[in-house]
Amino acid sequence: MDRTERFYKIELLLRSRGCVAFETLRDELAVSPATLKRDLQYLRDRLAAPIVYDRFDNGYRFEAVVPSAASPRHELPGLWFSEKEIHALLTMHQLLAGLDDDGVLSRHLQPMADKLQGMLGADESEARELMRRVKLISTARRRVPSRHFELLGSALVQRKRVWLRYFKRSDRSTSEREVSPQRLVNYRNTWYLDAWCHASEGLRRFALDAVQEAKPLDSRARAVALKELEAELDAGYGIYGGGGAKLxxxxxxxxxxxxxxxxxxxxxxxxxxxxxxxxxxxxxxxxxxxxxxxxxxxxxxxxxxxxxxxxxxxxxxxxxxxxxxxxx
The missing domain is CATH 3.30.70 (Alpha-Beta Plaits)
Incomplete structure (x- = not known):
């Protein structure tokens, strides 16, 4: 049983039994007294677990706290990760950061990364060193304003329509469109939005860096099946793979x-x-x-x-x- 598994085991024992003696915890985890003491201290200091020693019952329990916005009920992350899985997730976090524009993804994912680092048991310098050992080199990246990325990502999840002012580079024209977002695509260091365009009544692919202005709409987005989306936009080569052209x-x-x-x-x-x-x-x-x-x-x-x-x-x-x- 690695350290991460022990953390979850301690959490489970305290929640299910209320107050658990030190000897019982040690026997359940099959560790030395010194190791158990370090685990309990780490849960308190690094993961903010409200574990206290109850002298009356001669055991450890969670401190009775009324949950509130300021002090919510303590819980370890809902999934049970091994140390290798945590390493993989931190590596994936670093790769996502390499695709990031204006820190949009990093800002939302950083709390998860902080929790994963805490579960790993590494101090701050070790965690920073781990993250520096994974790097994504991007060339010719076209950056996307964070306000557009977040707005379009939110509309995609909420299945809402969006109004766009869009610059078309091929003929240097600007148009206004109402679209139903279907998918975000990162291709060759550039973000694109696959959407149903209500003006042209068809699926279109928009480069996010060419979006001049975007506004959320209250209207429900038109649903397009993923198979239809892939057949229309992914059939041919590269980012110009679809659009209804003959293959x-x-x-x-x-x-x-x-x-x-x-x-x-x-x-x-x-x-x-x-x-x-x-x-x-x-x-x-x-x-x-x-x-x-x-x-x-x-x-x-x-x-x-x-x-x-x-x-x-x-x-x-x-x-x-x-x-x-x-x-x-």
Whole structure:
């Protein structure tokens, strides 16, 4: 039984039996007197457990306190975590912090992290050291104002509609829309809102950093089944994967050197791939809008060639010729 389990065991014994003798606690936990004393002291000092020694009954119990807003009834966290599970949760907390904009997630999750650190038994310096050992490096992040993230997240959970003033970068236009939030998506260090747009009567994906203003509405959000959402917005390649565009399949052939890395990458959940006899790697991915796929193909330069899809080949060839002219 590790330390975390002992904390829950002590809590359970005191709640179920009222007052428990020191010897009984020691026997139930199968620990030394010194270990039990440390556990009781830690529960009092670090987890604010109101444990007192009752001289009349010669045992330990919870102090009788009337719960209030200032002093709520003490309880350890409702789930029973082992130390390895706590380490995993703290690691996940640090990863979420790496996705954070303006400290929105961290502000709401920090109380949980503090409790987990307390359950782990590490002092403050040890806890800080643990958190520094996990890092998420983000590049080209487009930050989202915290007021928008919190408002949209709240509307999503409460199933409420939202009014948006949205800037569309492709044609540099601004529009006002009423939307029903369906899902928040973090893709390549950028947050997006998948929503039903009531103006266009369809599912749309909005970049949160392009939201200029947002207001909550009292109207109930339109419900869209997750399968419909995925079929519409996730079918094709990348963030431009849906929108009702007809899907095509792109065939990419990587040379033997690039294949050593690409073979371990997932470009799309429905991708098809195979090794060729000469060591090259063939990858097929579905796409609707070719914009992002072309960008990723260009990133590999002369290590990849597109075959079969004449329109995509022509578009990439044109981009390469224009780029070459800039460096001529």
């Amino acid at each position: 095509n399949w792109a065939t990419l052939v990587f040379n033997a050197d690039a294949a050593q890395w690409v073979a371990n990458e997932e470009w799309h959940p429905r991708q098809r791939a195979r090794w060729l006899a000469d060591g090259r790697y063939e990858l097929q991915v579905p796409y609707g809008d070719p914009t992002e796929l072309a960008m990723d193909i260009l990133r590999h330069g002369d290590s990849v060639v597109v075959t079969g899809d004449k329109a995509l080949v022509a578009a990439i060839g044109q981009r390469l010729r224009r780029a070459a002219q800039l460096y001529a």
